Amino acid sequence: MPDPTQSNGFLTQEELDLLLPGAHRVRYPAGTELVREGDASDFVLYLRRGHVKALTGDPKSIVYICKPGGIIGEIAAIRGVPRTADMVAMNEVEADLIPGDMWWEFVLTNRRVTEAVMRHLAARIIAKEIPRNESVTSSENKIAKGLLRLVDAGIGEEASDGLHISGVTQRDLGSISGLSRESASAVLGRLRADGVLTTGRGNLTIHDLKAIETLSKRDRPPLRR
Numbered sequence: 001m002p003d004p005t006q007s008n009g010f011l012t013q014e015e016l017d018l019l020l021p022g023a024h025r026v027r028y029p030a031g032t033e034l035v036r037e038g039d040a041s042d043f044v045l046y047l048r049r050g051h052v053k054a055l056t057g058d059p060k061s062i063v064y065i066c067k068p069g070g071i072i073g074e075i076a077a078i079r080g081v082p083r084t085a086d087m088v089a090m091n092e093v094e095a096d097l098i099p100g101d102m103w104w105e106f107v108l109t110n111r112r113v114t115e116a117v118m119r120h121l122a123a124r125i126i127a128k129e130i131p132r133n134e135s136v137t138s139s140e141n142k143i144a145k146g147l148l149r150l151v152d153a154g155i156g157e158e159a160s161d162g163l164h165i166s167g168v169t170q171r172d173l174g175s176i177s178g179l180s181r182e183s184a185s186a187v188l189g190r191l192r193a194d195g196v197l198t199t200g201r202g203n204l205t206i207h208d209l210k211a212i213e214t215l216s217k218r219d220r221p222p223l224r225r
Contacts (some may be wrong), residue, residue, distance in 0.1 A: 042100030
């Protein structure tokens with residue numbers, strides 16, 4: 001089953017050929033705030049390269065991650081309401097900026113796209129329910145699943161010592177996994193002690209991906225205490 005925490009490409013090449021001539025290319029460095037929650041802008045971004053995290057709440061936490069092929073900002077363009085989340089580049093981003101009225105007209109006149117957008121938005125709603133539905137599983141199991149969601153989004157870069165993931169804080173990982181920052185930090189401490197991963201400021205490196213995959217399949221993985 002596809003991971004609903006990531007936005008997958010849902011436009012065909014033919015549809016892109018119709019839509020993108022009216023757009024213009026934009027690029028953002030890592031850490032750029034593309035849109036801010038509450039803003040009145042209505043443009044839409046078609047993500048070509050890089051990853052963007054959507055954050056909302058107090059304190060801010062990740063509600064989903066958009067990867068290449070995803071659409072960013074479509075809710076504001078469709079509903080005519082302020083932005084519902086902060087959108088922050090996790091790494092270098094390249095996208096096509098589409099005026100909101102152009103996107104809305106495109107959705108209205110293309111039934112397949114309308115259906116795809118509905119499924120896309122439904123997946124985001126499901127994503128918000130994932131931590132609640134998994135509340136009976138162990139903290140280690142939740143963190144492992146959260147790490148695999150990041151891996152599946154293609155954020156990691158191969159390095160000599162493992163898979164390096166940047167642009168993700170311990171609070172981010174906790175929110176993806178349905179845990180508090182404190183609980184996430186405790187689990188990460190045990191994983192560091194076991195040599196499974198190391199963490200830095202806004203980044204982490206997975207040294208043993210197989211161990212993470214094993215933990216994700218167990219309700220109560222036996223870690224060294």
